[in-house]
Amino acid sequence: MPLAVAAALPTVAQAESLEERVARLEAQLAEKEASKSSTEYSFGGYIKLDAIYSSYSSGERATATVGDDFLVASTIPVGGSSGDTHLDMQAKHSRLWFKTKTQTDAGEISSHIEMDFGVNQIGDERISNSSVSRVRHAFVKWQYDKNSSLLAGQSWTTFFNVASLPETLDFVGPVGTIFERQAQIRWTQGVGNGAVMFALENPSSGLLSGGAAVGGSAYDNNSMPDVVLRYDGKAGDLAYSVAAVGREIAYKEASTTFTGDDSTMAYGVSFSGKWMLGKDDIKFQLNAGTLGRYMGLQTYRDGVIEANGDIELIDAVGGFIAYRHFWSDKLRSSFVYSATSADNPQSVQGGSTPESYNSIHTNLLYSPTAKLTLGAEYIFAEKTIEGQGANGEDSGDMDRVQFSVKYDF
Template sequence: MALRVSRSLARAFLLAATCMTAAPAAAQDSSIEDRLARLERLVEGLVTRLDAQQGNIDAQQAETIAMTQQALADTRAMQVRQQELAAQIDAPKKQEDKGFRVGNTTVAYAGYVKMDAIAQRTSGGQLPTSAFTRDFLIPGAIPVGGTSSGWDQDFSARQSRFILKTATDVGAEHTLNSHIELDFMVTDGGDERVSNSCVPRMRQAFITYDNWLFGQAWSTFQDVGALPDSLDFIGTTPGTVFVRQPMIRYTRGGLQLAVEQSETTVTSRTGGRVVAGDDTLPDVVARYNLAGKRGSFTAAGILRNLRISNDDFGTGKQSALGYGLSLSGKINIGPKDDLRLMATAGKGLGRYIGINIVNDAALELAGDLDPIATWSGFAAYRHFWSGNLRSTVAGSYFKADNPVVLTGNLVTDESWNALANLIWSPVKPFDIGIEYMYAERTLEDGRSGNLQKVQLSTKYSF
């Protein structure tokens, strides 16, 4: 009798499990957990009943119980698979909320509209009117040795940005995407009297195919995720690796390997900058990313072949090795606060740090290249006062070991800056903020100049 009961229960269980797994995924979402719980209780009851009747379970009854338990495991596996399929279906739908679909390609867009109102003064000279050096901090452009300026004001919407993305369905085994990004910074434009127009520029344009990236993107040597939450375009510029350039990059898990555009900047014997354009080997970057609940960490190394030829200096072909290491990350503190850090050191890294504060190398008297050593870094702490009110305080530092005999003493020896801001988000995609920044640049001859800036910004992200 017990055996007949157990087999009946097993058949009932298997029938219920089969019907449940065959039902549409949408119909299962609200009740599948309840059904599985009832079936689990059914198995437990079966075992208990058999134990009570005979005190043990014979081979046939054990087989029956094993069948029901296997059916339960299969049902659980089917549930996981259906959830995965639902997620795959949902992802394109989320993209289509911001775009549209053409054939097998989903086209999506993003970006923001930003207005900056800036008042700034410089102690060592006047920044040229309408120049992009007045739009955001460029440490190497802080005037030194001149007459102090007054508080100059500028209004600009040049940082506004538009991003177009595509994702094409090429089958389950491959992914194919593209990314094109435009803004209006550092470009020619109309005058401030009438039009205030700006020419758009390409920031990024790349293709990703499976683990490969081809095109222009942020350098693999730079950790964009560590940048501070600032109103200034970069914020901690003196201590920041900041480069976008064409590359080929391979990513597998946390490991990234890339070959990127090379470009050697050299300080001539008169102290001027020469961009030789004679490079024959790409810059090579290796990077590893770690991420977890406590935050993220990145370590990146770079090797460069710095090179010039006789059409620049009349010295014949010369080359030197450049190299560097950058460590960066974001540490989560509490539910929302975070600490962002970066430290970078090396030789021949000039154009990668602080928007090319110093050059990669100097030209020796014999015509050889002498790579310039640099050290830099920043720290930024972001604190949420409430759900829609936050602040960031940050500071950065840069130091160069210039061979003064070769470069002269009018090149930048060190630069640093500090900032603090308050940003209010009345609704999630809209920010209103105010920021104060102080920055300083010191030359090898000991003279220095500073910049003070107060910036009011509004930003609507979409």
């Protein structure tokens, strides 16, 4: 081998080794950059069977009403004779959710989509009990720094402190709870050991006819979003939330008997929280204002269209207190009392407009493992109306016993 070639071999070897090293470092850098934007996926939900026995004091239930599946206090009949006991079994409240989380240069971006099989029933007890899926949540959240985030999509209204909802087998729970999901844009800013939230949310108006000859063509005519401001704070073992909502209540109608429209502003406030007592806890809510659909699945409307076409608002107050006690690590109970009332305008006080509701829930839940719960719950609910029913009664009540099996996965 020529001397010059032999002398060059170490240099070539060194040059090749350096190229390989550069390539390896570039590959590692690319992998690191890719990992920053990689997406994590998660999937879960639960299966839940409910067996529900219901009895009404003042009449038979409406046929195939949503009140058969969970407590909808407005469906309680008033003015009839005592009804029979009914058994209903269903699994439509089982649900599925899918989440993603992605780390980016702009911060963490997460998404959440969730569905159950709700109340959109397309079959019946003769035809396979089919229910179609419905969207519960569908939103994206951008955590653009440690204490600040922006949420866009459908989720629980910012006016609702979900952590204050008591543990019941019933799908919704007490009549006085705030309970609403809707499309929104929400900004959250951490402040000390709490957080401030500001949201613009989908508007909707629900109205009664007090004196105007309103037909079936009246509809809400909102041009402004619902505006919600909320603060979450903590003091020792108490976690609490203070929230306010400002709403435009509006309608427009054109029919052969009545033409009119009106718009007015309405407001509501809520104070809620959870107080830890060792392992036990007390949860509570106190809500007031023109709340409409926000409280108790719209047990009260937002207002009344008077004879001159103007809207007169309906103010309501409601809430609940709930105590949860752990008898052991696997056995627990919740005791919940709730009540609401409305200040109805004079024009609807002689009719069948709801005046007040109250409810009691008490249950016994057993979890042999963390993800499996078997339970029984007794529910009492009462509805009182402004006028009198067919038999001179102005109230009706419901007694219900519910058994459930639930498995989270």
